[in-house]
Amino acid sequence: xxxxxxxxxxxxxxxxxxxxxxxxxxxxxxxxxxxxxxxxxxxxxxxxxxxxxxxxxxxxxxxxxxxxxxxxxxxxxxxxxxxxxxxxxxxxxxxxxxxxxxxxxxxxxxxxx
Amino acid sequence: xxxxxxxxxxxxxxxxxxxxxxxxxxxxxxxxxxxxxxxxxxxxxxxxxxxxxxxxxxxxxxxxxxxxxxxxxxxxxxxxxxxxxxxxxxxxxxxxxxxxxxxxxxxxxxxxxx
Numbered sequence: 001x002x003x004x005x006x007x008x009x010x011x012x013x014x015x016x017x018x019x020x021x022x023x024x025x026x027x028x029x030x031x032x033x034x035x036x037x038x039x040x041x042x043x044x045x046x047x048x049x050x051x052x053x054x055x056x057x058x059x060x061x062x063x064x065x066x067x068x069x070x071x072x073x074x075x076x077x078x079x080x081x082x083x084x085x086x087x088x089x090x091x092x093x094x095x096x097x098x099x100x101x102x103x104x105x106x107x108x109x110x111x112x113x
Numbered sequence: 114x115x116x117x118x119x120x121x122x123x124x125x126x127x128x129x130x131x132x133x134x135x136x137x138x139x140x141x142x143x144x145x146x147x148x149x150x151x152x153x154x155x156x157x158x159x160x161x162x163x164x165x166x167x168x169x170x171x172x173x174x175x176x177x178x179x180x181x182x183x184x185x186x187x188x189x190x191x192x193x194x195x196x197x198x199x200x201x202x203x204x205x206x207x208x209x210x211x212x213x214x215x216x217x218x219x220x221x222x223x224x225x226x227x
Binding site for chain 2: 041058104
């Protein structure tokens, strides 16, 4: 059972480039999330989804886009990368609200130069 | 709005000692869940322990236990017989029963010294 799989693990982008961070889960979880973690800091929610076809903004959505065409996949798109987007990105999932904590992926370290 | 506060940015203890990490939260809800997550240098986020607000009994997982004080809105994590592998960032987190999102504190960096 793979859990939550994120690719790539590391990436260096040039300013203005675009990329997609991939996230896949094989646990049939309805809820999926994208967080960013800046160095030495906590987690900030970028976008989340409560099911296929449904997405919603978190606290820091600017500069990002998401889609949820299937239960398994929740890709995060960065358009026109900026140095402020240098961070570690985590994807997470859970089966439902309430008593379940998140299952996290192993993260993607992104550097924009 | 719900908030989670971890007042200790960084702590250091000797191996084999017991350490307590503090967490307070603010909510007007009655049904909610609390979590502690561990993030070691590998950066993987690992769920350590969880507590349901309707349960008075404190949750325990091996060397990890919590002191849940609902009236005081306090949720501290105790690590007994600390080990070098406990060195990590620890995040306290809160989730209302009806909310889609978990709210995280800013974290406490814990160093276990040999």
